[in-house]
Amino acid sequence: MEVQQKLYPIGIQTFSELIRKNYLYIDKTEYVYRMTHSASKYKFLSRPRRFGKSLLTSTLHSYFAGQKELFEGLAIEKLETEWMEYPVLHFDMSLGKHMDCGQLNRYLASQLERYEDIFGLGGSQMDVNLRLTSLIRTAYEQTGRQVVVLIDEYDAPLLDVMHEEKNLPVLRNVMRNFYSPLKACDPYLRFVFLTGITKFSQLSIFCELNNIENISMDEPYAAICGISEEEMLSQMADDLVVLAERMQISREEVIMKLKENYDGYHFTWPSPDIYNPFSLLTAMSKGKIDSYWFGSGTPTYLIEMLNRYGVKPQQIGERKALAESFDAPTEKMNDITPLLYQSGYITIKNYSSLTNLYTLDIPNKEVRMGLMKSLLPKYLHRHTTEGLTTVALLFEAIYEERMEDALRLLQAFLSTIPQCDNTDYEGHYQSLLYTIFSLLGMYVDVEVRTPRGRVDMVMRTQTTLYIVELKLNKTADAAMSQIDLKNYPERFALCGLPIVKVGINFDSESHTLKDWKIDTFL
Incomplete structure (x- = not known):
């Protein structure tokens, strides 16, 4: 029996449209009920882009608007006994990007105007914070019900200026001014929900709104998005x-x-x-x-911040950190970890209750490959397109266990790439090879500990484990001698795969491989 393919909501973020047009909907309404019936009525959720935050916000909108018919057959239908209709103010900040102070204030004003028209408050010349205050109070007085405020992608206007010391404080003050009425309007509010990618400190964004509950790392909401x-x-x-x-x-x-x-x-x-x-x-x-x-888009701010903090490709992956080090306000961060985590480029992989340390790493193959493609231009400049073609040919050669051909191909390609200043050190070539080999979709790690030292690079395919030692302005024999002297293969003897030793010597004048040596570990 042939199964009928469903309609998939690619890019559709409106709950009512998904339900009415019979798109596939993964039922998250149990979380909606849990959020809206808990002790705190102020909640904040951080998740990476395109993870369903906007759909969740839209679901809350339909729920508080009393649209009971949309929830037939879903989990919340059996949980909710009273369906109340509240006035809902739903603000989408996702389009407030790439704006200066004046443009952002006008954008916020446009967000208010559509609701001001509904409640007969059009034409106001007041500042946006006073207009929001007036809007909340008027909606409460006219309906006799407390108001629901939903703010989706609250941090969107700030993301692209996060690395700009001049513009970030200015735009941050605009957003702080807009959000400031939420504390003073507490008696008129039923529920306040904010979503975003990054976590800004309460002092810098939410002013005195110090009672907002951050549910981003709460176990009951672990699967609320995604x-x-x-x-x-x-x-x-x-x-x-x-x-x-x-x-x-x-x-x-x-x-x-x-x-x-x-x-x-x-x-x-x-x-x-x-x-x-x-x-x-x-x-x-x-x-x-x-x-x-x-x-679907690598944020400019991510690449800018990686460069700002001098993060090498091989440093993005596995690391250990306390929760306050990565689930932290991004404008106070002293390394890249909070931004990488909150943006979805690294995620939690383990936790030790003994030390309270979390293990963070790149989530999956898609993210690893995407990151490396984004970082490749740093090494290849205008030759990135040819570089990706070379990567495909390298994959073919290594997949077919033709490492000699792979290195010869890499040598020829790198000899055509003009080099930047300050690249004549071994770590530069280690980062370059790590980036290229990661794009092969194979397991790659650097500085791997052994009982007698650290291996420069380990690469594992489905059929072979390669131990790679790099040298600069020396010889491939010197690289191979280090592998043998410190008996690096011993560390991997139980991996279940044949082990191949690869010694590579780079030349600082030609900026490419000068010679190499390949040997099988017996």
């Missing part, structure tokens, strides 16, 4: 069958590929496995695995 593995296997069971048929592989192979590419997110610990919803749904719609989330 698609958990359980949700995929149960609510998308038929979709997996359809995707397997379109890709002409088994259902088990489809699940494995989806997990490898889109799974791996955890926003607290313990946490269910969370899939990137945009990539997962797009793969279902298009019938193939590809880089959808990263391909």
Whole structure:
């Protein structure tokens, strides 16, 4: 029996449209009920872009608007006994980007105008904070019900200026001014919900609103955004069958590929496995695995901040940190960790109750590959396109266990790339190789500890484990001698794969591989 393919809500963030047009909807209404019936009526949720924050906000809008008919058959239908209609003020800040102070104030004014027209308050010349105060009080007085305020992507106007010491404080003050009435209007408010990517400090953004509850790392809300593995296997069971048929592989192979590419997110610990919803749904719609989330736009601010903090590609991955070090206000950060975590480029992979340390790492293959592609221009400049072609040819050679051909190809390519200043040190070439080899989609790690020292680089394919030692302005024999002298292969003897030793010597004048030596560990 052929399974009918469903409609997937790619880019659709309005709950009522999903339900009325019979799009696939992963039921998150139990979380809506939990949020709206808890002790705190002020809540903040941080999640990466395209993770379902806007859809969640829209679901809250429909719920508070009393649209009971939209929730038939969903979890909240059995939980809610009273359906009350409240006045809802729903502000979307996602379009408030790339603006100066005047433009941002006008944008905020436009957000207010549509509700001012509803409540007969049009034409006001007051500042936006006074207008918001007046709007909340008027809505309360006219309806006799407390007001719900929903602010989606509250930090969008600030993200692209996060690295700008001049513009960030100015725009931050504009946003702080706009949000300031929320504390004073407490008696008139039923519920306040804000979403965003980054966490700014309460002092800098929310002024005196010090009673807002940050649920971003709360275990009861671990799967409030994104698609958990359980949700995929149960609510998308038929979709997996359809995707397997379109890709002409088994259902088990489809699940494995989806997990490898889109799974791996955890926003607290313990946490269910969370899939990137945009990539997962797009793969279902298009019938193939590809880089959808990263391909939808790499934020400029991320690359700027990586450069600002001098983060090397191999430093983005595995690290240990206390929660206050990564779930922290981004404008106070002294390293890149909070931004990488809150933006979704690293995520929680483990937690030690003994030390209270979290292990953070890149979530999955899609993010790792996307990051490396974004960082490649730093090394290849205008030759990035040719570099990606070279990477494809390298993959073919290494996949076919032709390491000699792979290194010869890499030597020829790098000899054509003009080099920047300050690249004549071994670490530069280690970063370059790590970036290129990561794009092969294989496991790569650097500075791997052994009982007698650290291996410069380890790369594992499906059939072989490569131990790579790098030298600059020496010889490949010197690199190979270090591998043998410190017996690096011993550390990996139980990996179950053949081990190949690779010694590479770079030349600072030609800026490419000068010689190399390849040997099998016996």
